[in-house]
Amino acid sequence: MAFGVGLMVRGDYACFTRPEMKSERVSYDVMTPSAARGILEAVYWKPEITWVVDRIHVLSPIRFTTIRRNELGGKMPYGNVRSAMKGGSPPAVFIEEDRQQRAALVLRDVAYVIDAHFDVKGGDANTAKHKEMFERRARKGQCFHQPYLGCREFPAAFECLDGDAPQTGLPPADRDKDLGFMLHDIDFARDMTPRFFRARLQNGILTVPPFAEATA
Amino acid sequence: MSEPVRNRHEFVFLFDVENGNPNGDPDAGNMPRLDPETSYGLVTDVCLKRKIRNYVELAKGNADPFEIYVREKAVLGTVQGRAHAAVAKEGGKKADLIKEARDWMCAHFYDVRTFGAVMSLKENNCGQVRGPVQLNFARSIEPIVPLEVSITRMAVATEKEAESQSGDNRTMGRKHIVPYALYRAEGFVSAHLAAQTGFSEDDLALLWEALASMFDHDHSAARGKMSARKLVVFKHDSALGNAPAQKLFDLVGVARATDPDAPARAFADYAVTVNKADVPGGVTLIEKL
Numbered sequence: 127m128a129f130g131v132g133l134m135v136r137g138d139y140a141c142f143t144r145p146e147m148k149s150e151r152v153s154y155d156v157m158t159p160s161a162a163r164g165i166l167e168a169v170y171w172k173p174e175i176t177w178v179v180d181r182i183h184v185l186s187p188i189r190f191t192t193i194r195r196n197e198l199g200g201k202m203p204y205g206n207v208r209s210a211m212k213g214g215s216p217p218a219v220f221i222e223e224d225r226q227q228r229a230a231l232v233l234r235d236v237a238y239v240i241d242a243h244f245d246v247k248g249g250d251a252n253t254a255k256h257k258e259m260f261e262r263r264a265r266k267g268q269c270f271h272q273p274y275l276g277c278r279e280f281p282a283a284f285e286c287l288d289g290d291a292p293q294t295g296l297p298p299a300d301r302d303k304d305l306g307f308m309l310h311d312i313d314f315a316r317d318m319t320p321r322f323f324r325a326r327l328q329n330g331i332l333t334v335p336p337f338a339e340a341t342a
Numbered sequence: 343m344s345e346p347v348r349n350r351h352e353f354v355f356l357f358d359v360e361n362g363n364p365n366g367d368p369d370a371g372n373m374p375r376l377d378p379e380t381s382y383g384l385v386t387d388v389c390l391k392r393k394i395r396n397y398v399e400l401a402k403g404n405a406d407p408f409e410i411y412v413r414e415k416a417v418l419g420t421v422q423g424r425a426h427a428a429v430a431k432e433g434g435k436k437a438d439l440i441k442e443a444r445d446w447m448c449a450h451f452y453d454v455r456t457f458g459a460v461m462s463l464k465e466n467n468c469g470q471v472r473g474p475v476q477l478n479f480a481r482s483i484e485p486i487v488p489l490e491v492s493i494t495r496m497a498v499a500t501e502k503e504a505e506s507q508s509g510d511n512r513t514m515g516r517k518h519i520v521p522y523a524l525y526r527a528e529g530f531v532s533a534h535l536a537a538q539t540g541f542s543e544d545d546l547a548l549l550w551e552a553l554a555s556m557f558d559h560d561h562s563a564a565r566g567k568m569s570a571r572k573l574v575v576f577k578h579d580s581a582l583g584n585a586p587a588q589k590l591f592d593l594v595g596v597a598r599a600t601d602p603d604a605p606a607r608a609f610a611d612y613a614v615t616v617n618k619a620d621v622p623g624g625v626t627l628i629e630k631l
Contacts, residue, residue: 139479191378194369195386198412202461207443216450219412221392227368234379267586271476271532278476279387281530283588 130180131260132287135165136237139191140275140282141230145309145320151230153276155188155303156327159334160311161276162240168273169284170260174249182332183239183291188300191234199224236275239291261286294330303327310340344543347474350583351531351546352576354594355553357480358524358609362566363488365389366518373518374488381485383523387477390527395453397556398548402452408548411451411459444471448539455539456549474535475549480527483596484606491517519566522607528591533581550575550630572614573631576621584624593617593627 142154142161159179166177198221206217246253263269264286273282294301308325312318321340325332357364365385366372375384395410402408447454447461448471458473493515498504504511531546550573557568576590598606599613606612621627 138481192369193375193384193386194367195388196368197388202411202459204440204443204461207447207461208439211443211446216409217411217447221412229369263582266584267589268580268582268584269532270534270582271472271474272530272587274476278472279478281476281478281528281587283586285586 130241130243131166131257131264132291133166133169133240133242133264133284134185134237134287134291135240135273135275135282135284136186137275137280137282138235139232139280140236141232141280142276149226150228151232153190153231153233154308155233155305156184156325156332157182157236157238157240157275158309158311160309162238162242163311165240165273165275165282165284166242166260168271169269170256170263171270172256173247174251175244175246175256177242177244178337179240179242179334181239181241181334183241184294184296184327184330184332185237185239185292186235186295187297189234190231192229192231194227194229196221197226197228199226232280233275237295239287241291296327296330301327301330305332310334311337313337313342316342346540346542347531347533347536347546348581350533350578350581352587352590353529353531353553354572354574354591355480355527355529355570356524356572356596356614357527357557357568357570358522359520359565360522360567360608361519362568363518363520363564364523364525364568366564371518373490374486374520376486376488377481381487383482383486383488383520383525385480385525385527387479387527390477390480391453391457393556393560394456394549394552397552397559398452400559401548401551407450408452409450410453411447412453445540447471452545452548455541455545458539471539472535473539474532474541476530476532478528480525482523482525483612484523484598486520486523487605489519489521491519493517517564521605522611524571524596524606524609524612526596528587530587537581554631569609570631571609573629574616575628575630577626577628579624579626585622589622590625593620 140153141151142158143151144154162179162182163177198219202217202219210217244256264284273284274280275282305325305327307322310321310323312320319342321337321342323335323340363374365375367375377384395412398408399410404410447459454471456473456475458471460470495513495515498507498511498513553573554570557570574594578584593616595615597613598611600611616629618627
């Protein structure tokens with residue numbers, strides 16, 4: 127891959143929420159391709175390119191912990207803003223009236239290596255430029271916004287990976303594992319349809335199939 | 343309004359608690375939050391954001407453009423009677439209207455500009471604002487040992503209770519406290535997202551002010567004595583930043599100043615070191631507290 131990049135990310139917590147368990151969040155065992163793409167885009171992205179995640183190396187053991195928080199139950203109806211803009215009463219949300227306690231089962235002490243490349247969709251087809259800009263930023267710790275591991279309260283520390291990914295730190299029993307169906311990414315072109323793939327860890331590495339092969 | 347923030351920032355925020363409960367865990371009967379594996383105390387990001395919102399509401403009196411959108415009932419101020427400048431134009435594309443509504447919310451509400459908000463729409467949920475300020479969970483420097491304090495009450499609430507007490511009318515209650523703990527939180531301010539929401543230099547100054555003073559306006563029977571102890575801000579020369587965040591966070595170290603085998607009971611038991619010598623080029627270290 128002439129324009130492949132490697133990025134090492136780590137953090138104290140992570141929550142890659144399973145879409146079927148969104149109210150009481152439960153994280154997938156490993157990072158989803160969609161979350162990995164978000165991290166790459168936080169470091170560098172231009173409308174001309176699309177990031178494609180090839181492999182996710184799982185470097186540390188998969189451990190969970192639970193956190194329960196007070197959260198807001200609803201979202202603000204758009205109509206409230208519109209009416210306020212026309213001079214109605216200002217919109218407000220009262221947390222006491224719409225409070226939900228939600229538990230989240232989140233990952234602890236995660237570390238991954240994201241192997242990815244990008245496709246140029248149009249415009250400036252100078253792949254070397256994009257690759258160098260990404261790597262320059264990753265090396266200096268520069269980013270558009272601090273990347274995060276599934277939720278913004280779990281920031282990700284990132285560094286550019288030169289050379290090969292380190293050996294997985296997974297216990298031998300977990301290195302080859304069927305993770306079941308996992309979210310690949312959201313198909314924004316087709317009305318935000320989520321697409322799934324069969325995720326398998328092989329020697330601690332999750333190989334991501336092309337998005338076109340993922341099932342909606 | 344001043345200019346939107348043009349520089350990336352990171353910050354390290356240290357605060358402590360004395361004989362209080364900084365953040366109760368709903369899963370554990372309101373005991374102080376603990377990481378069960380290490381016994382380190384935790385304070386969630388949303389707990390700190392709530393306090394920032396409450397401080398801004400107090401300091402600015404919920405006046406335009408510093409209104410607070412997610413509010414606590416306790417300070418329901420003067421909501422009525424303020425008419426807003428209407429910028430709505432009927433017609434136009436739905437997407438334009440959504441963008442207009444989003445910009446309007448950012449222009450008037452401090453917490454939407456700072457932390458973002460989700461506005462739902464009829465067809466598709468995309469009226470989202472991502473705010474520039476990101477906070478992580480605050481964690482205690484050392485493991486904490488919460489105490490459970492039993493207290494008595496000399497009166498009862500209902501007749502029924504009085505009967506079951508056979509006239510003694512004394513009941514027991516419980517409080518959970520942390521005798522002492524120093525917590526460390528870290529945060530990020532993205533200049534690019536600030537440009538998108540109009541988060542300005544004034545707003546940033548208000549954020550620092552809120553972090554420094556918010557505990558002074560949040561006293562309650564449960565909290566004990568909480569104080570902001572240190573706020574170190576790293577200002578990058580550019581919007582993208584000039585150094586990795588984790589390297590900057592490592593410049594602020596907290597160690598025990600007294601015998602580490604004895605439990606810490608005061609801020610003086612800790613020594614905070616700010617390594618100014620190793621600040622990378624293009625980054626300015628500012629000690630706000």
